[in-house]
Amino acid sequence: MHPIFSSNRTLLSVAILWSLLCCLIAFLLIKLDQQGHGALLITLQTLPLYGLLLFFGASNYYLCLRLPLANTPMPVLLVAQTLAAAITIGLWLVVALGWNWLLDQMSFQHAEAMYFDLLIANVLIALVLYVVWILVHYAYLGAKSEEHTSARSLEHQLLIKSIELEAIKLTVHPHFMYNSLTMVANLSLAAPEKIHDICVKMSDFLRYSVTYGKQDKVTFGDEITHIENYLSIEKERFGERLRVNMAIAPETLDKPTIALVLFPLIENCIKHGIGSQFEPGFISIAIEQRETLTHISISNSFDPSGIKPRSTKLGLSSLEKRIAYSFGPGAQMKVTKQPGQFMVELYLPALSQNPISLTGG
Incomplete structure (x- = not known):
């Protein structure tokens, strides 16, 4: 299970932070819009899709779990993460195209045209967010590993005391x-x-x-x-x-x-x-x-x-x-x-x- 689903409190905190991030991205795309598509249409496109990107990016956790930093050669790590990023963002763009087509059918004219106008900006933003997910996952796994090491060290110290007592009893x-x-x-x-x-x-x-x-x-x-x-x-x-x-x-x-x-x-x-x-x-x-x-x-x-x-x-x-x-x-x-x-x-x-x-x- 992904760490964000470990508790309702964690999931709620991530959802709030990600919602604020989606609003910030929508505001940025509105500022970058030079074709006059309108704030409403950009917002309708951005919020659902970047909300979905939360789960697309979170799936990288399992790849990071399979390719730990300490045990994976750097070339293998770079190739695997690059390929994963390309596949994930590519699938997300396909979903985004479908969403814009649906908006077009809902009388929001030029939705598909807006998709292609903002394509490069969306790809760059999605790529940055995916890289952030990678860094967050590896940082979490590193902290978890350190915590596990500390727990093992404590367990060993307790074991040492137990062994020491047993040795004294035997001696x-x-x-x-x-x-x-x-x-x-x-x-x-x-x-x-x-x-x-x-x-x-x-x-x-x-x-x-x-x-x-x-x-x-x-x-x-x-x-x-x-x-x-x-x-x-x-x-x-x-x-x-x-x-x-x-x-x-x-x-x-x-x-x-x-x-x-x-x-x-x-x-x-x-x-x-x-x-x-x-x-x-x-x-x-x-x-x-x-x-x-x-x-x-x-x-x-x-x-x-x-x-x-x-x-x-x-x-x-x-x-x-x-x-x-x-x-x-x-x-x-x-x-x-x-x-x-x-x-x-x-x-x-x-x-x-x-x-x-x-x-x-």
């Missing part, structure tokens, strides 16, 4: 801290020599989550080290129940990515997979380069009949929004659930210039 999860501290307490009795190593890994894990999570971008190597620390802690807790298989292509380690892109997936594997089964389970992590895309595949076993915590799916949803914003429209997340196995795949192009961080930077 300092009460159950994770409780389980880890309980494990350390048990190790102090059974294997005190392991405590130092576990505490260092916990410290590195928390430091990365808090410090690196605030950076715009990190490398996949950083992310791998982070989840290795996390999995080392969990492996000490689950023992032989947790098997981890990693296949990381060396060329992907230095590639930039957003912080904490892997941790929500690995945490999900532990929380809803390994933690739900009594038999030994696995987590498989694979990262490889596929032409222009970095492919990440993380899968885990799970027991369909096991006891699982309630899932809000906020972690996967937030991650999907983060990668869509940071990596662009080429980023994809694919979730596959098979009997006894859950897999998430990420297809990530090169990181954009404005990646999303957990502090809104």
